[in-house]
Amino acid sequence: MVLHDRRLASRTAEPAVLRMSRLGVRFGADVVLDGVDLAVGVAEPVGLIGASGSGKTTTALAALGLLPPGARTSGQVTVRGVPVLGAGLRTLRTLWGSEVAYAGQDALTALNPLATVGRQIRIPLRRRGRTGRALAAAAADAMEQVGLPAGTLAAYPAQLSGGQRQRVAIALATACRPALLIADEPTSSLDVVTQAGILALLSGLPRRGTALLLISHDIAVVARVCARLAVLDNGRIVEHGPTYEVLAAPAHPRTAELVSAAGRMMAAP
Numbered sequence: 001m002v003l004h005d006r007r008l009a010s011r012t013a014e015p016a017v018l019r020m021s022r023l024g025v026r027f028g029a030d031v032v033l034d035g036v037d038l039a040v041g042v043a044e045p046v047g048l049i050g051a052s053g054s055g056k057t058t059t060a061l062a063a064l065g066l067l068p069p070g071a072r073t074s075g076q077v078t079v080r081g082v083p084v085l086g087a088g089l090r091t092l093r094t095l096w097g098s099e100v101a102y103a104g105q106d107a108l109t110a111l112n113p114l115a116t117v118g119r120q121i122r123i124p125l126r127r128r129g130r131t132g133r134a135l136a137a138a139a140a141d142a143m144e145q146v147g148l149p150a151g152t153l154a155a156y157p158a159q160l161s162g163g164q165r166q167r168v169a170i171a172l173a174t175a176c177r178p179a180l181l182i183a184d185e186p187t188s189s190l191d192v193v194t195q196a197g198i199l200a201l202l203s204g205l206p207r208r209g210t211a212l213l214l215i216s217h218d219i220a221v222v223a224r225v226c227a228r229l230a231v232l233d234n235g236r237i238v239e240h241g242p243t244y245e246v247l248a249a250p251a252h253p254r255t256a257e258l259v260s261a262a263g264r265m266m267a268a269p
Contacts, residue, residue, distance in 0.1 A: 016041055017180045017211045018063055018100070022075035025058055025067065025235075032058045034235045035075070040180060045203065045212040047222030047243065049258055050232035056215045059232065060184050063213070064102055065092045080179060097124050101173035105185035107165035110172075111157040117143075117168050118153030121175055128176050142175040145208075146201055163194035170201060180211045187221060199224050219255075220262035223247060231255045 016039040023036040033055045040046045050056045061067050062077050065084040077084040079100050082091065104110060112120055118139055122130075125138045140150040146167040157165055166186060173181055183202060187195040203225045205212050216222050222229050223243050231239040231246070233254040239246060250256040 016078075017044075017080060018213065019078050020059075020062070020075065021077075023059075023062060023077055024074035025055075025062060026072050027070055032235050033062070036232075036235070036237055038230055038237065038240075040211050040213050042179070043206040043209050043211050044228070045206050045214065045226040047219075047226035047229035048213060048215045048232060049217070049219050049222055049229055049255075051217055051254070051258070054232045055235040056217075056232055057184060060102065060182050060213070060215055063182055064096070064100060097127065097176045097178060099178055100180045100182065101176075101178040103166075103170050103173045103181060103183045103186050105188045107162070107169035108157060110169050111165060113157050115156070116153065117155055117157070117160075121153070121168075121172055124172065124175050138175065142171045145174070146171045147197070161194075162190055163197060166190065166194075166198055167201065170198075174205065174210060177208070178210060180213065181205060182213045182215070184215045185217070186214075188216070188218075195221075217258075218262060219247070219258045223262075231258065 018038070018040040020036050020038040023033055024031070025033040036059060038048070038059070048056055048059060058067070062073070063079065063084065065087050067073065073085050079095050082095060084092070084095070121139050121142055122135060125135055130138050139153055143150050143152050148164065148167055148171070152160070152164070152168070157168070160168065170186070186202070187198050190198060199221065202212060202214060212225070214222055214225055227243055228241065229243050229246060230237045231252060231254060239250065239252040239255045246255060247259060250259050
């Protein structure tokens, strides 16, 4: 199958925070990813679109070095030039938080229900050497960056709304100013108004120097944040290019389906 790739030639020459080259992942006889090429540049927002089962979450796990045991891989994945596939825990720990971070769709399960927000957010900050007043100031700043008052630090996750918990999860992921945030379906369980707030928050990350890989099944969500997107279908990237071009004239049938589905949802009363 021909890949419809409309990337600018200059883009491929730019430095990449994340680079996947011919990435393949299989579990036994099941091929989950097949020859995936994807790059995210410095402070660049990139979208990865695909239907359920297309391999989106596997792509995220590969970028984090968190593929489950039994996964057989081929190709290369690097974060800031450091190989991730097969890397040891010590190497991965140097990358997590400072170079690459993750925020998923279920913030409630990602947060410790028995610890306050402040206690949880101080953990990554302490690992980066923050102590005393500097630690307190950094925790308050992390809340401010996601639009929450400093008083949120004293709250437990169950005392917060779904949108507030998602903002806390993003604050935890970005507290140490990583080079890349991988956001996997971060708005799928939120109402429309709350979703808009989270997307506005994510769209501001590149201005702070953090690149974004936004993973979603909803092309309309990605279009609000990312100037470039890739479409994943059955483990392969089948279309790749500037968002406005892909939306205006989808070249692959799967892309056309996703665009049509987004249009129907937006038109529904």
